[in-house]
Amino acid sequence: MSTPSEMANKVFSKKNQMGNSTSKVALRPVNRSRLHEEIVSQIQRKIISGEIKAGEKLPAERELAVELGVNRATLREAVKKLEAQGLVEVRHGDGVYVKDFLESENLDVLKAMIYHEGGVDSTIIDSLLIARIALLPEIAAVAAVKRKDEHVQKLKEIVELGKNMPALEADLAVHHTIARASENYLVIFILNFFNKLFREYGKYYFDDPQNEERSRKFHREIFSAIARGDAPRAKRIMRDVLIYARERTMNAMRKSL
Amino acid sequence: MSTPSEMANKVFSKKNQMGNSTSKVALRPVNRSRLHEEIVSQIQRKIISGEIKAGEKLPAERELAVELGVNRATLREAVKKLEAQGLVEVRHGDGVYVKDFLESENLDVLKAMIYHEGGVDSTIIDSLLIARIALLPEIAAVAAVKRKDEHVQKLKEIVELGKNMPALEADLAVHHTIARASENYLVIFILNFFNKLFREYGKYYFDDPQNEERSRKFHREIFSAIARGDAPRAKRIMRDVLIYARERTMNAMRKSL
């Protein structure tokens, strides 16, 4: 809740609103993409689309820099990011080789795979929803067993004050709290990934009043179950809502195609 | 099986063996850490250990470069990697800010959290083993339902020829194949993470002949279940072996402390 980026997102210059300072304008961050980020996107896309295959050697840095119209130092910064994503392997004195992105462990790559060629890949989305169903009920049960005042209190606040905040934000907070309560670090990291995705694209789900109401009900029930330490009930409640969400989400995606 | 790094690992100069060309010498890769990687490790460690807290601003690049005794371009390459890991946020004209690493989604960070201050953090290891138990049985069931000849054949080969390869390698291959068979991309990525960890540190587990035999048995049984499309059985077999592995692993870690 207090990372620099989130703090920064709450501040914007009034000048950009062109006098429309009171109404809620849907502002998107200015595209001030840094050069090396633009390069990362380009190469990342070519790798994930299969245009560049695993095992191939990229052109030499000096060549690539000329081709892209940037300085070699800038290109190198991009290559370092690609290396951190596990998409390329750099060999001193030899060259930069493309790796098999399906052998990656970097969820940024998975995210890029979702949004390839304009649309979203519903197959990958479904794999996320399925994994969530397998994982989170168990984690909810663990949270109910370990329950600490800190987390129960946090859930209570979300349920009580949550009516004043968007359903999406309340939902992200509930999952975040349960993950923290479970003290399972892998799940915490995976949930960070989920929540970042949902923060960008989950609004469509909560636009449906029926889904929002289902979500509010889930918040009340899971809080109750965890507060009482009823692990089996927490597990079932979590499972039910995730199965519901998967069905609704996949149906919506099917319709939009 | 064909990433550049793995191909490279099978090739080495005989000169490094200093005339001992026939005996099996335990050679470790020369530590030819590039400067920017050394820098990444240093700063990563300081962030994860809490020495640098979330929200703090790092010294200016020009200062930091002098302090580390490297050129600013080199430092910047390191910062780009840290940024890709979600550990810092760079703001043009302002500075480099440390982010809360518990809000990261990068499993490299989780790996670094495991190996902090010399030893391994058994709490995090256990969270991996728990998540694995929640996740993989369901994925084994999916694999049994979707079963394709390609994957069944691969499992058969591993079971038949696996006796000639180390149990660790056979085990990694089995899990890899099942993940691919499930076609669940998130699980594939998470399993890439697991397998990379186990390839480094799983040998201790398979040093125990009892564990190795248990693993071979698992390979035979899961192959049989998936080949017959028996999803419930595949699920149970996977679950049983993972629970066994968790108990043995955690017991071993407790003893070594």
Next chain:
DNA sequence: ATTGTATATTGGTTGAACCATTGAATGACT
């Protein structure tokens, strides 16, 4: 055929300079 050597290629690092953005200090104006 094997081994050693020279060379070109490629990534790694350096130093200096300049551009672009930001935050804070300043001062004018209300």
Next chain:
DNA sequence: AGTCATTCAATGGTTCAACCAATATACAAT
């Protein structure tokens, strides 16, 4: 006192030109 625009110093972003270090390759020597 508070608000606003201006100025300016600090900081990240990019460029340029070199040189260092590791590697692959071709070639010569054996």
